[in-house]
Amino acid sequence: GENVEQHPSTLSVQEGDSAVIKCTYSDSASNYFPWYKQELGKRPQLIIDIRSNVGEKKDQRIAVTLNKTAKHFSLHITETQPEDSAVYFCAAEEGTHNDMRFGAGTRLTVKP
Amino acid sequence: EAGVAQSPRYKIIEKRQSVAFWCNPISGHATLYWYQQILGQGPKLLIQFQNNGVVDDSQLPKDRFSAERLKGVDSTLKIQPAKLEDSAVYLCASSLVSDQETQYFGPGTRLLVL
Numbered sequence: 001g002e003n004v005e006q007h008p009s010t011l012s013v014q015e016g017d018s019a020v021i022k023c024t025y026s027d028s029a030s031n032y033f034p035w036y037k038q039e040l041g042k043r044p045q046l047i048i049d050i051r052s053n054v055g056e057k058k059d060q061r062i063a064v065t066l067n068k069t070a071k072h073f074s075l076h077i078t079e080t081q082p083e084d085s086a087v088y089f090c091a092a093e094e095g096t097h098n099d100m101r102f103g104a105g106t107r108l109t110v111k112p
Numbered sequence: 113e114a115g116v117a118q119s120p121r122y123k124i125i126e127k128r129q130s131v132a133f134w135c136n137p138i139s140g141h142a143t144l145y146w147y148q149q150i151l152g153q154g155p156k157l158l159i160q161f162q163n164n165g166v167v168d169d170s171q172l173p174k175d176r177f178s179a180e181r182l183k184g185v186d187s188t189l190k191i192q193p194a195k196l197e198d199s200a201v202y203l204c205a206s207s208l209v210s211d212q213e214t215q216y217f218g219p220g221t222r223l224l225v226l
Contacts, residue, residue, distance in 0.1 A: 004154075031212060036217075043218060044217050045217070089155070093211075093212065099157050102154030104153055105152075105153070105154050
């Protein structure tokens with residue numbers, strides 16, 4: 001079946017450093033790839049998304065890149081801050097019904 | 113704009129009991145989703161509604177789970193009878209349409225089955 005793989009599962013960086021999270025997907029027809037941030041006990045919140053007609057999108061310190069040929073996409077956070085600490089989920093819209101498939105999540109810790 | 117509302121926020125039941133969750137999506141959103149999020153995992157889609165019709169329920173354990181969205185707005189998700197492995201956060205989300213649209217999540221209902 002459809003699958004979204006996410007790496008790494010945990011990531012610890014020093015404040016000010018960059019963080020990169022990578023995901024791969026299996027459905028070549030997927031066209032929409034959102035990233036969600038989930039703080040402990042809170043709801044997932046969209047931080048950035050990308051559609052298949054572009055290869056890169058940037059919003060301040062956050063950027064996402066998409067390689068449709070290789071079926072992978074990545075989240076880049078620059079100048080990380082302690083408040084960036086959370087679990088980040090990638091997702092891909094897959095299948096006949098445009099179901100959202102989520103990765104297993106990456107726990108990012110930004111150390112002051 | 114009000115977000116997705118869910119209730120209750122927490123529920124503790126014993127196995128074999130039944131439980132129901134309620135969701136009110138963002139006004140005007142045609143598509144509504146129920147997800148199950150087990151601790152340490154990503155959300156897993158259970159069912160997707162488009163207005164009051166079911167679009168996809170292929171991952172819903174239909175022997176014990178049921179969901180409805182009778183008037184195309186609010187939705188309820190029911191588990192009967194509950195099992196220990198149903199302990200999770202049940203998230204409701206909504207979007208304007210189902211294709212390449214942002215899904216907005218509710219706060220979730222945290223279920224503990226003892």
